[in-house]
Amino acid sequence: MIHRQSDMTVEIRSNLRGGVGDLPFRHLFSKEELGGRADLLAAVTLQPGESVGEHPHVGNGEVYWILSGSATVTEDGRAAILQPGDAEFCADGHTHSIYNHTQEPVTFLALIVPDRP
Numbered sequence: 001m002i003h004r005q006s007d008m009t010v011e012i013r014s015n016l017r018g019g020v021g022d023l024p025f026r027h028l029f030s031k032e033e034l035g036g037r038a039d040l041l042a043a044v045t046l047q048p049g050e051s052v053g054e055h056p057h058v059g060n061g062e063v064y065w066i067l068s069g070s071a072t073v074t075e076d077g078r079a080a081i082l083q084p085g086d087a088e089f090c091a092d093g094h095t096h097s098i099y100n101h102t103q104e105p106v107t108f109l110a111l112i113v114p115d116r117p
């Protein structure tokens with residue numbers, strides 16, 4: 001299945017999980033197209049000062065993979081600065097957040113996968 005960028009849906013999510021900003025989520029494929037293998041696969045852009053607030057994962061996990069820019073990612077209360085190519089996985093039962101601490105946009109891939117026994 002091939003999706004051109006022009007065919008992808010963009011959804012704006014405001015103040016996500018108590019974060020700051022109106023964040024565009026470019027959905028690469030819908031949950032239905034992913035066939036239950038993932039709940040979300042989207043590229044997200046944070047402008048300077050924007051964030052996704054700290055939130056837990058219950059019954060699933062989430063990957064943040066930095067595509068461009070630099071962001072502060074906090075996992076279980078521990079902060080780290082991630083650069084392009086760096087990734088973080090928040091497993092079931094843990095918390096995380098992401099914040100653009102720079103003066104440039106940051107784009108990351110968000111992938112939410114169900115927890116499987």
